[in-house]
Amino acid sequence: MAGRTLFDKLWDAHVVRDLGDGWALLHIDRHLMHDLGGGPGFAEIAARGLELHDPGLTFATPDHAVSSQPGRVATTFPLGGRLHAALRDGAKSAGVQFFDLGAPGQGIVHVMAPELGIVLPGLSVVCTDSHTCTNGGIGALAFGIGSSESVHVLATQTLRQQKPRRMRIRCEGTLASGVTAKDLALHIIGRLGAAAGVGHAVEFAGPAIEALEVEARLTLCNLAVELGARFGLVAPDERTIAWVAGRPWAPEGAAFEAAAAYWRKLTTDPDAVFDSEETIDASQVAPTVTWGTSPEHAIAIDAAVPDPATLGPRAQEGAAALAYMGLQPNAPIAGTPVDWVFIGSCANSRLSDLRAAAQIARGRKVASGVKAWVVPGSEIVKRAAEAEGLHRLFTEAGFEWREPGCSMCVAANGEQVPPGQRSVSTSNRNFVGRQGPGARTHLASPAVAAAAAIAGCIIDPRALR
Ligand SMILES: CC(C)[C@H](C(=O)O)[C@@H](O)C(=O)O
Numbered sequence: 053m054a055g056r057t058l059f060d061k062l063w064d065a066h067v068v069r070d071l072g073d074g075w076a077l078l079h080i081d082r083h084l085m086h087d088l089g090g091g092p093g094f095a096e097i098a099a100r101g102l103e104l105h106d107p108g109l110t111f112a113t114p115d116h117a118v119s120s121q122p123g124r125v126a127t128t129f130p131l132g133g134r135l136h137a138a139l140r141d142g143a144k145s146a147g148v149q150f151f152d153l154g155a156p157g158q159g160i161v162h163v164m165a166p167e168l169g170i171v172l173p174g175l176s177v178v179c180t181d182s183h184t185c186t187n188g189g190i191g192a193l194a195f196g197i198g199s200s201e202s203v204h205v206l207a208t209q210t211l212r213q214q215k216p217r218r219m220r221i222r223c224e225g226t227l228a229s230g231v232t233a234k235d236l237a238l239h240i241i242g243r244l245g246a247a248a249g250v251g252h253a254v255e256f257a258g259p260a261i262e263a264l265e266v267e268a269r270l271t272l273c274n275l276a277v278e279l280g281a282r283f284g285l286v287a288p289d290e291r292t293i294a295w296v297a298g299r300p301w302a303p304e305g306a307a308f309e310a311a312a313a314y315w316r317k318l319t320t321d322p323d324a325v326f327d328s329e330e331t332i333d334a335s336q337v338a339p340t341v342t343w344g345t346s347p348e349h350a351i352a353i354d355a356a357v358p359d360p361a362t363l364g365p366r367a368q369e370g371a372a373a374l375a376y377m378g379l380q381p382n383a384p385i386a387g388t389p390v391d392w393v394f395i396g397s398c399a400n401s402r403l404s405d406l407r408a409a410a411q412i413a414r415g416r417k418v419a420s421g422v423k424a425w426v427v428p429g430s431e432i433v434k435r436a437a438e439a440e441g442l443h444r445l446f447t448e449a450g451f452e453w454r455e456p457g458c459s460m461c462v463a464a465n466g467e468q469v470p471p472g473q474r475s476v477s478t479s480n481r482n483f484v485g486r487q488g489p490g491a492r493t494h495l496a497s498p499a500v501a502a503a504a505a506i507a508g509c510i511i512d513p514r515a516l517r
């Protein structure tokens with residue numbers, strides 16, 4: 053048999069029936085539900101008189117539409133309160149585990165699921181959310197689905213899917229000190245373009261990936277969808293196995309050892325063939341920020357904003373992006389004054405991200421006129437950060453320390469960057485209006501965002517270490 057890629061192995065392990073023409077019926081091991089899609093999904097199941105096939109494989113938590121204000125309750129953001137109630141009540145009547153506000157387990161769905169060991173290497177995972185690909189960072193077959201697909205999964209625990217093409221992005225060399233997985237992700241999207249992964253499952257491989265901590269791999273795979281790919285993957289290795297061990301939903305003892313033995317086989321065979329391959333020199337990656345309104349509008353922090361005239365067929369799009377962002381062509385991006393800093397989102401709200409930001413913020417003050425928020429990705433991240441005093445460090449520096457949720461990543465919870473104001477954000481989307489109507493978003497790593505808060509402008513964080 054010809055060699056198989058990691059993706060082939062994960063796919064083959066979940067095929068219930070081959071439907072021909074590249075289509076298959078897949079078994080779904082984990083179904084995650086959040087407050088935007090969850091309530092309506094449960095309501096449809098009830099309205100159609102259906103029952104959940106396996107409620108123990110579905111997990112729900114509110115994240116998108118909840119307020120992150122300290123002391124918040126479900127109704128602090130009133131519209132979110134209705135969505136929260138629908139998710140909570142739907143989960144309850146369906147017998148699905150619900151992680152409520154304030155409880156360990158609540159959080160951004162892509163942060164809490166791997167953190168609890170609900171998602172494991174080798175499992176198939178779906179959620180009505182495009183950033184479900186985050187979970188590929190530990191070697192799960194994880195992908196975003198639509199709302200009718202979610203109802204299908206609730207009723208059958210299966211899903212009909214067309215197998216995507218396979219792509220590998222090999223990252224050679226080593227990331228320089230102070231350069232993170234977020235910088236690498238933005239660099240890759242900037243080089244290959246936001247559509248490079250369309251129709252593909254992308255495996256990130258090579259020495260620079262093997263050297264990444266597990267949480268950094270989650271960040272990298274989180275941005276696979278910003279490359280156009282529904283799936284991002286990193287092969288599980290000893291680092292992954294150690295990271296998963298001891299998590300509340302992970303198997304224990306002999307069952308864990310048996311699982312780990314299987315996870316060790318989840319690698320691309322040396323003779324496997326990809327439909328497309330790219331190579332990135334990780335040593336050339338600098339701290340990276342976006343200048344425009346697509347994640348592909350990414351440049352090194354010491355570079356200049358491009359002149360749209362040099363963008364060929366993209367000239368018009370580039371000019372519109374610059375006008376929206378209020379930037380001048382050929383001006384250095386560093387030194388651009390900022391109004392807001394958001395450290396959070398499923399891209400960069402894990403403990404390692406908060407530590408990286410804290411390292412920059414320690415003993416310094418947020419520049420006057422800048423509003424800076426730190427929003428931990430989950431209740432567990434929040435408590436762990438507080439246990440090591442990060443909340444105090446941030447508040448003493450002038451950052452706001454908030455409650456877990458999507459918050460200012462998406463203007464769906466009343467938390468927005470005001471029109472015309474400029475934000476440096478550790479999230480993954482800088483689309484027009486993403487952080488609020490007229491908001492100008494620069495995507496960056498936690499270190500770059502924290503440095504911007506301190507300096508009051510975009511600045512290379514390595515200058516502050
Ligand atoms: C609301 C949800 C459907 C959406 C997604 O699919 O990613 C959101 O999480 C986002 O980041 O834009």
Ligand code: SF4
Nearest residue numbers: 183397398458461462
């Ligand atoms: S944090 Fe942002 S990107 Fe992630 S799930 Fe929430 S809205 Fe989507």
